Amino acid sequence: MALKSAIRNLRSNPHLLFVRLPKLLSLLCIVVGVAWLLLLPLNEYSRRTYISENALLPGQVHAYFTGSEQNIFRGYKKELQAILNDETKDKSEVTAGVSDKVQSIFEEAGLKFARQNYEYNSAGNTHEGENSYAIIHAPRGDATEAIVLVAPWLTADDKLNLNGVTLALTLARYFKRWSLWSKDIIFLITPDSKTGTQAWIDAYHDMHPASVQPLPLKSGALQGALVIEYPLEHRFQTLHIVYDGVNGQLPNLDLFNTAVSIAGGQMGIGANLQEMWNHDDSYEHRLQTMVRGMTKQGLGYATGAHSSFMPYHIDAITLQTKGEGWEDEMALGRTIESLCRSLNNLLEHLHQSFFFYLLMQSNRFVSIGTYLPSAMLLAGNFTIMAIALWMRTGYYPESKPVQSKGEKASAEKAKTSNIAERKLALPLSLVVGLHLLGLVPLWVFNNISHQYFTTITYVVLGVDIILPLSLAAILSNGLGLSKPLIPQQYHLIKSFSLLLLGLSLSTLATLNFSLSFIIGLLCTPLSFMARLQGPAPARLATSGLGLILLNLLSPPTVLLGVCWYTNVSVETVLTEAAFGWDVWGMWTQVVVWCVWWPAWLIGGVLLGSSIF
């Protein structure tokens, strides 16, 4: 009964139905969406990880990489060190010397060896290098599948990965002697963690640009990739597993679980993730891990040499050695041996476990079904508002026009002969136009040289202050260019803008949850932006304050703020972003400039129109 009367109440009170209720619903969506995310680290909502793929059998084999192999390792390392520290040679000679040494080691071990040169240009920088790689053909396999072991000369933190490369060389010699491989094993030595694997994997699938050489030597379909990073000159304490790929794509959870299980269970080396060194499994630490993971996923950049594999649906992780402890290169080698044996057991691509997950501890995660609603609720809040505004423009006249008696008759006549149609043309063109305008900063930020990035950011900051206000002035007063807008058109502008925002964010949520959530959260105020009414002083003050606050949430301000907080220069971030767009195929900038920025501008225009 109470419900019935409530519905009747709503019907009789259109203001409540069309104006207040949608706002409440939107707010509710936002609050529930955020609360949902905050609940995830609790035991009741997250799950312990488990291995779904029966074939993996992690840690069931003895790893024999020890003893005499250590002497080989030391020998290789000494040889490489001698070339690297040779001060009589210049840099290119050293690089060539190292490359020849790597080739001779691989070939002595009986592997087929090949090289690949590549060059990338981005934001006025040139990145060039040479990949070397070698293949063990599975002695009894059918050469249709392969596993990749990557050792970049420079780690993701730009440190010299001498131990890692040496370990890869030693493992190559060691693996070659086993006859139990069902898949080929490819050893890839790249000059750095950013470009090398990208060039190699692109060429492996014949998707490389002209500046990248094709591969002279190939194997079968790649089933998985492991990146080895050991930049330390002392024994290490734990392994840090990095798993984020480009555009927030993740490797199959089984690969991560296998690595954790082998490192932790079989080898007794702890495994960490997301730079959480002292994870005590408390709520705070779980949440922190999750948020760090979401930030990386949302930014969508390549977090290591493994990231480039992900777009090709090849599961890959990086194993980084961290801390000072008791574990030596042999322990890392055995971990990799055991991991390779597990991957070797695979019968098909990893597919049993999740591809969409948030990790909050090395053994705890939430899967997409559990976390997706939070981003969808945030996106849904915009859609609800958009639909409500559309209905409002059709059903609920903003203000009853005061009519004289003479006018009333004619108005009534007009009403019967003409059904009120919404005035769509201007709102539609404005919304579409502003979205297309987003292409301008997108193009600029990906095509100019990196030294101008900081300047341009401030220019966009200025544009963000001026553009909404000038548009608002034109729309509210006409200024001879058009008729002043009526309230319905403001609602329609907002409706279309929020519809597009909700649409884009919910689509994005299925591809990159974190990015969708972050942008959605930053855009939440836009649901409540509107042309204010009321007496001038109060209106001016509120809208002025609102504009200032809104500008604090504009894309360039957020960028500057984050850079200031993390103490990274804007130029670095934007150079990386441009590099991501040019080389990795990173889509983050498109979302920022063609989804977030236009929606933000329209929010600014609506609020700004209150001033005029």
Add this chain to the structure above:
Amino acid sequence: MALLSRFLQAFALLFLVIAVSAEHTSNWAVLVSTSRFWFNYRHLANVLSLYRTVKRLGIPDSQIILMLPDDMACNPRNAFPGTVYSNADRAVDLYGDNIEVDYRGYEVTVENFIRLLTDRLDEDVPRSKRLGSDAGSNVLVYMTGHGGDQFLKFQDAEEIGAWDLADAFGQMWEKKRYHELLFMIDTCQANTMYTHFYSPNIVATGSSEIDQSSYSHHADNDVGVAVIDRWTYYVLEFLETQVTSVTSKLNLGDLFDSYDESKIHSQPGVRWDLFPGGEQEGRLRTVVDFFGNVQNVEVENANATEPGSLKEDLAEIARLVEKWQKRDEEYADVLSARNTTDDSPTASLHLKPKGRVGPTKMAEDGSWGKRLVGITVVGACTAIWIAGSVLGRKSV
């Protein structure tokens, strides 16, 4: 009078029981692994271990049907190529010598298994793939793989249900294909598989209760996989250490009493109620009644014509030879007929190509003739269109 008739009935029943418990005349074993893939190494090792035991106790290969869906010995992942072990000590190579696999790879299907039991195989299936048991045969059926509540998976794609199995045994009984049957199964929730059996003279035992998993016993860290399941391991332990020869007097009761739940980690089950005399009588059957070969061999009558006799075989071969000769002649006829007349009615002997629906390849033909035709066609179409425009306007 009534008393007399009841007495007679009781007597008849007693007689029947004696008749039933009469000794069997042959032993057969059907040993089935239902899973393939490297990580299921242990299931194949289970079966091969049992195969080795029944062979040791005297059942000849011709009376063992071995179904192995995969070849672990030749798997590239096998660190010891050509071998299969069921123990990490690797003392006994189960694949060592003299292995006769009757059904291998994708031949191991539910359909083939049921056809084998009920003898509904095609007439050209060789004898090695047939279960030649008769009303005097004791049959051992051992199965292992991945299962659940009342089903057992066959090779990922299909499964056999408890009812299917019960019906298969039911038919075997009706067709007099066994005298007594021992059914053993090692899988998760194994005991559910024999709940629906209804035909008599069956003793069934399984490794685990409903909702219980069966576990592997141990892994070989060099092979890298688990090599044997717990229940099978302890059954084999009993068979290998206690039943040392064909003359062993140990009975099924001893075997089932040897189950130790603390070692097996699941509750094995036994079903006696289908056996005449129930548990009491069943326990008395010796282990070698099922695992070993019968000792008092009945010399086959050389003139017998039932399936399996020499005479029957010879006659069958003669028939086959005749049949193939006839077929050859027919084929030669067809060939000669085709050579003489190209479109003769004999063409109907060949399968009519299935009506093709789909893209067909156009011949790459750059000849001027075709282009000329093309231009003419376009020209004609244009002309018709223009004519249409003129005429159409006029007609309005």
Add this chain to the structure above:
Amino acid sequence: MIDRKFVVFGAAFVLRLLLICLFPSLPDLLTGRVEVSTPVNSFKRHAKSSPLPIAVFYFLVDLLNAYALLKISESGQSIKSRLHTAVRQHVRWDGVSVAAWFLFNPFTIATCLARSTSVFTTSGILFAVSNAVGGNSINAMLALGFASYLSLYPALLFIPLVLLCYDRRAQEPNAPKVALYVVQHAGLLFASIAGLLGLSCLITGNFWEFMSATYGFHLLVPDLTPNVGLWWYFFIEMFDSFREFFLGVFWLHLASYVGGLTARFHRQPLFVITSLLGVFAIFKPYPSISDASLFFAVLPLYRHLFPLMRYTFFAVSAILYSSLLGPAFYHLWIYAGSGNANFFYAITLVWSLGISILLADTVFAALRDEWEQQNPDQKGAEVRQV
């Protein structure tokens, strides 16, 4: 002042040219998209690409289509036919706007850049209609014959098209009997199709193989590559023994709309064609966005019905959502390997739902329009856009 027509057509041409010059990989990318290319209209299935001249040829065909649309709009048939005059005659777009709406529709542009052969079918249909409203019934039948020859299904438009021709003819003195007129034109249609078939037979040589590879392919739906339609998933899941039965059911279902709509809207044959194009975009065996774009192209002819439509916002939202989510889910399914066919199919259902809502709403509006015309006193009462 330059003619608006030239500005629109020129701009459309330049836009297309710009797109392929700025993004040379775009045509091949679009050709590979299942939303654009189906087994029956895909460019790469019948030729290797030779870039610019072919592309320009396709642009010109697009412009021709727009021109036909402009003629249809200018004829005013959609507003005022022989038996029906719309109530809101003054609410309309002129021909150039209608053509612009067609030319700048992203779906049309995508179809054109993908060099889909659907544009020829579109030409056939649009020229058939434009000739019919222009009073040239012979060419209308020839064009319909061409379209049917290409894609089979346009033959279903014969009845409304003949009615449209007859409407035009009946306004002039000594109109022939309907039955005779229909038979004559049916003959003409058959003759044109037979002529074209004969010519193709002349070129390809083997008649039956040609027929089964073309019309058999349409009728029996052997290629179940995913597309935006409703057939492929259904026929993948179907037991083979029921395949023929359901093929019959599906085709019958598609054909049954012709009778119903023609009977109900016999006073507005052009509207029957419009709504049938919507039905085809949803229910034909290999639909692509080009079919939807043809439906969207003829909708503005009924601009005067827009005020009566109630669910446009929801229909447009559904179509927008599915246009974004469709490719995303396809990507997850095929490239990322983390989704599966069901998600993509769910989105194609949403897409079809969007077009269905639009179609149903248009039909509702047309009915309402007829009703208002018959009951002038009820005009405008209780119609609100939701």
